[in-house]
Amino acid sequence: MGSTQKETARRRGATALYAVFFINGLVLAGWAPRIPQIKADLGLTEAELGLALLGVALGSLPAMAAAGVLVNRFGSHTVVRITVVWYAASIVLPGLARNLAGLVASLTVLGAAVGSLDVAMNTHAVEVERGSGRSRMSSFHGLYSAGALAGALLGTACAALGLTPLAQFAGTAVVTAATACFVGGALRPVPRQELPPHRNHPSHRNSPHRRNDQPRRVGPYRRRPRAGRLPLRLLLLSALGLSVLMIEGAMTDWGSVYLAGSLHAGPGVAGTGYAVFALAMMAGRLGGDRAAGRLGPARTVRYGAVLSGCAALTALAAGDPVVAVAAYGVVGLGIAASFPLVVSGAGRYPSGTNRADDPYSSRSTPGTAVATVTSTGYLAFLAGPPLIGSLASAVSLRAALLVVPALAVTAVCLAPLLGAGPDRGQPTDEH
Secondary structure (H helix, E strand, O other): OOHHHHHHHHHHHHHHHHHHHHHHHHHHHHHHHHHHHHHHHHOOOHHHHHHHHHHHHHHHHHHHHHHHHHHHHHOHHHHHHHHHHHHHHHOOHHHHOOOHHHHHHHHHHHHHHHHHHHHHHHHHHHHHHHHHOOOOHHHHHHHHHHHHHHHHHHHHHHHHOOOOHHHHHHHHHHHHHHHHHHHHOOOOOOOHHHOOOOOOOHHHOOOOOOOOOOOOOOOOOOOOOOOOOOOHHHHHHHHHHHHHHHHHHHHHHHHHHHHHHOOOOOHHHHHHHHHHHHHHHHHHHHOHHHHHHHHOHHHHHHHHHHHHHHHHHHHHHOOOHHHHHHHHHHHHHHHOOHHHHHHHHHHOOOOOOOOOOOOOOOOOOHHHHHHHHHHHHHHHHHHHHHHHHHHHHHOOHHHHOOHHHHHHHHHHHHHHHHOOOOOOOOOOOOO
């Protein structure tokens, strides 16, 4: 294959991965607006609905760990091709449920699909990013946010038009699964020789990718990580991911409640708060790669966390709902690119389970590192909202939401772990 054909294939592969991120956001977001009708159709109580929604977590968490192993064994592009079709088709299952047990089972399958896809597509995005030699993870997640916004609008429109959840989910499954089959064929593996050497690899010593200020190692380096143990750096990166995603989860689940309850905003203003936050998140992610390219990932996350923390304090101190809504937008803009940069950072460092024949290579187990960070981040969505709810019942919602600026301080402290960003190789595509 000539260089022009290779370049075209690389560009098609990157575009296809953008489409996968968009599909991921669209499918699950289309389910959320239909939850009230499914609850009413099945005659569920709030407690029963909460139990059913736990099915997503029950399926996704073990699937994430398994997907990391499969990615390491078969390659991220192969796992993405399979899981994106599985995920797109699985959305029809909740519409087929006729009782609580059926809903729990269907959401468990859906959760396993989305968990597997999250690990596979993020790992592949890390490889594409490293092959291109520049930051691009944030733009991939920006397409996820755009898909989520489109899915939410689709679900709302279908509900307004009186379509049943099954009709909506079946239509979504057919269209997205067909699209997934098409775009999956364009995904391509990033050949090992196209990836720049990792900075800890011996071949990096005399490589042009080596930073001038990096000290040379003296003597052979043969220490290997202990099997079954994760390195401290990866654990701290997971803590950073948990912090920023818990901020996102708190704003998503409690932002509108705070506007309506503590600030006595009307339904329109309270709903606008989340919309402004979501739009700011999407804009921040689409522009996050440019910020990371100019400032570096560490400073991008640090400055964004400072901005989000100050805006959260403003929202809590303000008595005017309009000021709080504007502050929500700033919180979203500041935190938007953080988790994509954390995922990218995890993919650049060894996971602690490298192959014995290549103890230096960070590319030997990228799926394990990405699975660790994404699983920890998902736990933030599970643990964050109940934690804030418990604190709010003990003190007040305003006091409980002080967790948000506290988490922003944590992100500021952990941001230096992200370093300077992707190893710079020869760009392999333009998108």
